[in-house]
Amino acid sequence: MxxxxxxxxxxxxxxxxxxxxxxxEVSLKIGDGQFVSVVGPSGCGKTTLLNLIAGFERSTSGRVxxxxxxxxxxxxxxxxxxxxPGLLPWLSTRENIAxxxxxxxxxKAEIEARxxxxxxxxxxxxxxxxxxxxxxxxxxxxxxxxxxxxLDPRVLLMxxxxxxxDAMTREIMQELLLRIWEEDQKTxxxxxHDLEEAILLSDLVFIMTARPxxxxxxxxxxxxRPRHYSMVTSxxxxxxxxxxxxxxxEESLRAMREEEGVEG
Amino acid sequence: MSSGYFPPNLLPGPGxxxxxxxxxxxxxxxxxxxxxxxxxxxxxxxLWRVYAGFLVGIGLGIFLGLLMxxxxxxxxALNLSIQVxxxxxxxxxxxxxxxFFGLADRPAIFxxxxxxxxxxxMNTIHGVKGTxxxxxxxxxxxxxxxxxxxxxxxxxSALPAIFTxxxxxxxxxxxxxxxxxxxxxxxxxxxxDVVIAMMLNIGIAGYLSDRLLLLLRHSLLGxxxxxxxxx
Numbered sequence: 001m002x003x004x005x006x007x008x009x010x011x012x013x014x015x016x017x018x019x020x021x022x023x024x025e026v027s028l029k030i031g032d033g034q035f036v037s038v039v040g041p042s043g044c045g046k047t048t049l050l051n052l053i054a055g056f057e058r059s060t061s062g063r064v065x066x067x068x069x070x071x072x073x074x075x076x077x078x079x080x081x082x083x084x085p086g087l088l089p090w091l092s093t094r095e096n097i098a099x100x101x102x103x104x105x106x107x108k109a110e111i112e113a114r115x116x117x118x119x120x121x122x123x124x125x126x127x128x129x130x131x132x133x134x135x136x137x138x139x140x141x142x143x144x145x146x147x148x149x150x151l152d153p154r155v156l157l158m159x160x161x162x163x164x165x166d167a168m169t170r171e172i173m174q175e176l177l178l179r180i181w182e183e184d185q186k187t188x189x190x191x192x193h194d195l196e197e198a199i200l201l202s203d204l205v206f207i208m209t210a211r212p213x214x215x216x217x218x219x220x221x222x223x224x225r226p227r228h229y230s231m232v233t234s235x236x237x238x239x240x241x242x243x244x245x246x247x248x249x250e251e252s253l254r255a256m257r258e259e260e261g262v263e264g
Numbered sequence: 265m266s267s268g269y270f271p272p273n274l275l276p277g278p279g280x281x282x283x284x285x286x287x288x289x290x291x292x293x294x295x296x297x298x299x300x301x302x303x304x305x306x307x308x309x310x311l312w313r314v315y316a317g318f319l320v321g322i323g324l325g326i327f328l329g330l331l332m333x334x335x336x337x338x339x340x341a342l343n344l345s346i347q348v349x350x351x352x353x354x355x356x357x358x359x360x361x362x363x364f365f366g367l368a369d370r371p372a373i374f375x376x377x378x379x380x381x382x383x384x385x386m387n388t389i390h391g392v393k394g395t396x397x398x399x400x401x402x403x404x405x406x407x408x409x410x411x412x413x414x415x416x417x418x419x420x421s422a423l424p425a426i427f428t429x430x431x432x433x434x435x436x437x438x439x440x441x442x443x444x445x446x447x448x449x450x451x452x453x454x455x456x457d458v459v460i461a462m463m464l465n466i467g468i469a470g471y472l473s474d475r476l477l478l479l480l481r482h483s484l485l486g487x488x489x490x491x492x493x494x495x
Contacts, residue, residue, distance in 0.1 A: 056401055074404040086398030090420050090487040099416070100406035131487050151406065 002067050002077075002154035002187045004030040004053060010061035011048050021212035022048045026062070028206060028215055033185040037198035038206045039244070041252040045213030046191045050159050053189065054080050066155060076104055079148030081161040085140035087132040093143050094119070094128045100151045118146040121180060138169040142176070149180070156188045162197065171229055174201060178227050195248065196232055199223075199240050207247050210255030217247055276457040285461035299458050307465065310441045313369055314473075317376025318437040322384040322430050324377070329388025329429075333422070334414070339389075350382040354440055372441070379440045380433035387429025391422030424488050427481050434477055438470035 011023040022045040030036050038046050051057040053064050055074040064071040066078065074080075087096050094115055101111045119125045122142045132140055141161060148156060162170045174197060181188060192198050198205045205219045221240060223231055231237050272280065287293045291301020331338040354375055361371035395418050403417045 054401075054405065056404065074401070074407075076405065076407045078405070080401070080405045082398050082401065084398050086396065086402045088399060088402075088417065088420070090485075103406045103408055103412060133487070147402070148405070 003032050003065075004155060004187060004189065005065040005068075006049075006053075006062070007065065008062035009049075009052060009059050009064060011045070011052065011057070012060045023052075023059075024212040024214050026213065026215055028218070030187060030189060030204075033187055034204060035181055035188045035190065035202050036204040036206060037190045037192055037202040038208060039192060039195060039198050039248065040208030040213065040216075041210050041248060041255045042193065043211055043255065044208045044251070045211065046193075046208060047159055049208075049213065050080075050157050050189065050191050053155070054078055054157050076100060076151040077153050078155045078157055079151055079153035081141075081144050081148050081156070081158045083160045083163050085132065085137075085144040087140060087143055087147070089132050092129050092131055093124055093135070096132070096143050097146045097150050100147060104151065114150060118150055122146045122176070136169075138165055138173060141165065141173065145177070145180075154187065156186045158188065158190045160192055161190075163192070163194070170197070175229060177201065182226055195241060195244055199237060199244070200227055200229070200232060205240075205244060207244060208251075210251045210258065216251065217244075219244055273454070274456060276460065280457050281460045281464070284457040285464060288458065288461055288465075296458055296461070297455070299455070303465065306462075307469065309369075310466070310469070313372045314376060314437045314441050314469075316369075317373040317440070318380045318434060320373070321377035321380025321437070322433050325381045325384025325429065325433065326388050326426060329385040329426070330392060330422075332385070333389045333392025334418070346382070346385060350386075354379040354436075376437045376440045379436040383432035383436065384426070384429040387425045387432070388422060391425025391429075392418055394425065395421040424485055427477070427485065431474060431477055434473050435470060438466055438473065441466060 006026050006028050009023055009026040010021075012019040013022055026049065038049060040046055048057065052059050053066070053071060055071045055078065071078075088099065091099060097115050097118055098111050101114065106114075116125075119128050122145065124139065124142055124146065127135060127139060132143070135143065141164075145161070162173050165173060178201060190198070190201060199221055200223075202221055205221060206215060207217045207219065208214065209216045219240060223234070223236055269275075276284070283293070284296045287296040287300050289301075289303040294300050296302075328338075328342060332342055333339075357375055357378060358371070361374045365371040365374055399417055399421065400413065403413050408416065
C-alpha cells in the first residue's frame with residue numbers, strides 16, 4: 001500500500017503581526033499497512049497534521065511524502081473521513097459512495113460491483129436508496145467511510161471520525177473499522193482525543209505536545225490482532241493507557257498554564 | 265351590497281367587486297363599462313411583462329450572485345453598488361425607465377427585471393457562501409476540478425437558497441405589474457370596483473405562479489425535505 005513520511009514538517013498561521021505556530025519540526029514515518037493514531041491536547045495541531053497529509057493545506061516548512069512523492073494537493077489516493085460525515089445531501093447512499101469513482105472515470109460495471117460490496121461490508125444494503133437525512137449519525141459516518149474506501153486509496157486519513165457518535169455506536173464503528181482494516185490493511189492515520197480508541201485500534205500511537213505541536217512520544221501497542229473490545233481490560237492495554245495518559249496530562253497542563261500566562 | 269361606511273361608488277362591497285370581476289373576465293353584463301371583457305387581453309399583457317422581467321431579473325441575479333459568491337474580486341467590484349441600489353424603491357425608477365425605454369412594455373419589463381434582480385442576487389450569494397466546507401473538501405478528495413466542484417457541489421448546495429430568492433422575485437414581479445396600464449387607468453377613472461377586481465386578479469395570478477415554482481422546487485429539491493422547511 002503506502003508509506004507516509006513527514007520530514008521536519010511545520011505550519012504557521014498568520015495572525016495579525018505575529019504568527020501562530022501550529023506545527024513545528026514534526027518528523028515521522030508510517031510504514032506500509034500500519035494503523036497509527038495521533039493523540040494530544042486540544043489545539044495541538046492534530047487536524048492540521050492530517051490536513052497537510054490530505055493536501056487541503058500547504059506546509060510552511062518541511063515536506064509530506066506519500067510513497068516518496070511530495071503531496072501537493074488533495075487526491076483520491078488519500079481517502080479522508082471527517083468528524084462530520086460531509087455527505088452530499090441530495091444524493092442517496094449509493095450515489096454518495098459512487099460519485100468519487102464516477103469522477104475518476106471508472107466503468108459502470110466496476111462502480112456497481114464495488115458499491116454493492118461496500119454496502120454489504122458496511123451493513124448499508126437496506127439503506128442504499130436512502131438520503132442522508134433519513135440515516136442515523138452512525139449510518140451516515142459509515143457511508144462516509146465507504147465513500148473514502150470506494151476510491152481504493154493507498155492511505156486512509158481519519159479525523160476524529162467517531163467523535164460525534166454516542167458511546168455504543170462508537171464501539172460498533174471501531175470494531176467495523178478494525179474488520180475492514182484487517183481485510184485490506186490500508187495505511188491508516190487516525191486522529192482522536194480518545195486514548196482508549198487510539199490504543200485499541202493502532203499499532204502505534206503518536207503523542208503530540210501542546211502548541212506548537214511537536215512529536216512528544218511514539219508508543220507501540222503490542223496487542224495481538226485481531227483486536228477485540230474485550231482487550232481494554234487486558235494488562236498490556238491498562239499499562240499502555242496509564243503511560244500515555246500521564247504524557248497527555250503533562251501536555252494538557254502545560255497548555256493550560258501557557259494560556260493562563262498569556263491571559264494574565 | 266355595500267360596506268355601509270363608504271358610498272358604494274367609492275368603496276364597493278364584495279358582491280359588486282365579484283360581479284365586476286366576472287364582467288371584466290367574461291364581458292356578459294357590461295357592468296365594468298369600457299373594461300368589460302378585457303381580462304384575457306390585459307392578463308396576457310401582464311403575464312408577458314411579468315415573466316419577461318422576472319426571467320431577465322433572476323437570470324442576471326443568479327449569474328452575478330454566483331460570481332460574487334465564488335470570487336472575492338466580483339464581490340468587491342459589485343457589492344457596494346448593489347447594496348446602495350437595492351434600497352431605492354423600484355417605483356422611483358419609473359421616470360428614468362420611461363426616458364431610457366420610452367412607453368409601453370419595455371419600461372415595465374425593465375422595472376420588473378430590476379425588482380426581481382435583488383432577491384435573486386442576494387439569496388444566490390448567500391447560498392453559494394453557505395456551501396458546507398467539509399463537502400467541498402470531500403469533493404477535492406475525490407479529485408474534482410473547479411468545474412466539477414461548481415456543478416456537482418456548489419450549485420446543488422446553493423439551489424434551495426436560490427429558489428427562495430426566485431420565489432421572492434416572482435412575488436415582487438407581480439407587485440410591480442401594478443404599474444401596468446389597466447390598474448392605473450381605472451384608478452384615474454374612479455372605478456374602484458375595477459381596481460379591486462384587478463387587485464384580485466393579480467393576487468390570483470401571483471399565487472398560481474408561486475404554485476408553479478413550488479411544483480418545480482418539489483421535483484428539483486426533494487432531498488431538502490429533511491434539511492429545510494418545505495413550502
